Amino acid sequence: MWLLLPILLYSVIFLSVRHIYSHWRRKGFPSERAGLSWHFLHQAYRREFRHVEAICEAYQAGRERLLGIYCFFRPVLLIRNVELAQTILQQSNGHFNELKWDYVKGYKRFNLLEKLSPIFSSKRLNEMFGKAEKVGDGMVRHLLQNIKLSESNGTGRDLELDLQQLLRVYAINIIGSLVYGLDVNNFEQQDHILSSYVNHYRVSSSMQSFTLGRLPKKSSFTYRLRDLIKQNVELREDGGLIRKDILQLLVKFRNGNDLSGDKWQVEHTYEQDKVLSIKRLAKVAEDLLKISLDTIASTTTLTLFEISQEPLIVEKLLAEIKELSSNEDGHLKFEEFDGLKYMDMCLKETIRKYPPLPIIERICRKTYTLPNTKFTISEGKTLMVPLLAIQRDEKYFSDPMKYKPMRFLHSQMRDNDTDSCQDIRKHDAFLGYGIGGAQCVAQNFAKMVIKIALIKLLKNFHIQLDSTLAESVEINHQPAPFIQTKDGLKVKLKSRKIKS
Structure with a gap:
């Protein structure tokens, strides 16, 4: 009898973790293969794990516009496409507002950042x-x-x-x-x-x-x-x-x-x-x-x-x-x-x-169907836009690790910066x-x-x-x-x- 209790406890934990790490697969999203490696656990124990670098690696791991990843026990939807990210954050009608700037006074609810913008x-x-x-x-x-x-x-x-x-x-x-x-x-x-x-x-x-x-x-x-x-x-x-x-x-x-x-x-x-x-x-x-x-x-x-x-x-x-x-x-x-x-x-x-x-992170406030896709993200799930990874992507910025201010010269560009300037105009990837x-x-x-x-x-x-x-x-x-x-x-x- 006493042997059954730890077996039952371990079974519940295993099934719960498995349920969490199968979230994106169950929803039909492209997703990374989930698992805990000894390398990750070693980094976590030595406090050497780097969150931003891990997100950049996930961005580079595939070609799909969307990628379901897991930040420890948290399912996160990574947006890998610039145009899709812009559409979601510009036209989502409040689905992904940052909650810490929301303010309620009496019967009114407003976003403090919008109200305070005339200050600047x-x-x-x-x-x-x-x-x-x-x-x-x-x-x-x-x-x-x-x-x-x-x-x-x-x-x-x-x-x-x-x-x-x-x-x-x-x-x-x-x-x-x-x-x-x-x-x-x-x-x-x-x-x-x-x-x-x-x-x-x-x-x-x-x-x-x-x-x-x-x-x-x-x-x-x-x-x-x-x-x-x-x-x-x-x-x-x-x-x-x-x-x-x-x-x-x-x-x-x-x-x-x-x-x-x-x-x-x-x-x-x-x-x-x-x-x-x-x-x-x-x-x-x-x-x-x-x-x-x-x-x-x-x-x-x-x-x-x-x-x-x-x-x-x-x-x-x-x-x-x-x-x-x-x-x-x-x-x-x-x-x-x-x-x-x-x-x-x-x-x-x-x-x-x-x-x-380096990362824009937002929590979905109510169920939202992603534009021009068949996918729906549910309330409470996290959406990420990896700015650092996008702005260091060679398909948007040629020679991304080279410091070249002239890549932002649109009208009067120098000959040796022509390609990079065309990249900017074509993709508008500076976020x-x-x-x-x-x-x-x-x-x-x-x-x-x-x-x-x-x-x-x-x-x-x-x-x-x-x-x-x-x-x-x-x-x-x-x-x-x-x-x-x-x-x-x-x-x-x-x-x-x-x-x-």
Whole structure:
């Protein structure tokens, strides 16, 4: 009798697992062969399993437009066709919305990202531009002071530093200034809550993102950041403080004010009529912090990493920067940023090769029949679009691992880039900013602050990367790309001055 109980238990477990791993076959979808190998278990035990790389391998495993795969015990439908992915995410009528941005107030349900999109309009960014440039100037001053200190100590005119860490601090200063309304300089102030956030950015493991990515994560940082938001909201609502930043516009939205106008003043409403609670507003700010920090830091770092290996690209960028005019006090002009065409191409090429979000992942909210197919995905099942794999696919981008900004030049293309430009026009496979409802509404904000960092660094410093280091650098995704070496991305900076 006692022997039958473990046999029954093992049988139930076996049948349950078998039922899960036969989901796509039972539904008639093309699917990978499911199974647990000793190699996978060894990687999982040693915490060496890489989620993004595994998805890319699944993308390359066949030719079907759809492929059913399994992320541990989770059936996932992988979309391998660009046109199909665009159709699903643009015309699915809310079947695949990201739930964390859905918000219910009274009898109304709306998507917060859509409501907050006017925050990142050109008009609003123009007025925030001065604060962002101030952060860039602070970074330059910090580096020049360290170069002078290095010279006075007799260690030479070159300053050696971790470029990746430098740009994470720059990004957190931008977010502190514009999202949290703080005049904080984390280059000098090492004990601030936001500097602590920078130093604890790799606490989650890749295994967690593979199996437990949907579990809520709370820490003491969340509550401390909420206190910062509460203090600043009270200053703006009760103290009448007006500051041209993202937080000011979030407070206006909280009070039901129009975000598309010219005013920055908050028109107060009764507490029971406010659209967002302090807790919810703090959650929005923290989500912006996490997304913006990784996007800004990784894109700027990897752009500099790539162009530092290509002197010709640096020369072209310096020539473009030299054409920028400046005010009497030496500040840049926001309206001239649209004229940085070659820098735009460099940013696109970086995001193509290293997308900040390598995978778009959505859960089906109600049963959905995939367009122009006989297949139906049921409620609760996960859909994935592998941006990284698509943008490194040779059928869309010739020589995909080569850094070629000119592949994005559509009208005036050079002869040696003709084929790659034709690839872009034919397939329209650049998805780096997202698709449809999964498109980043803050992309113009991110591009603005990234361009500020690139201009300030290239204009004031010569960046030298060790050629041996460049060959051995390993880039990992967790989920945003970062350079995984013992000392980060070590570079040498030397002062440089270019005249307009």
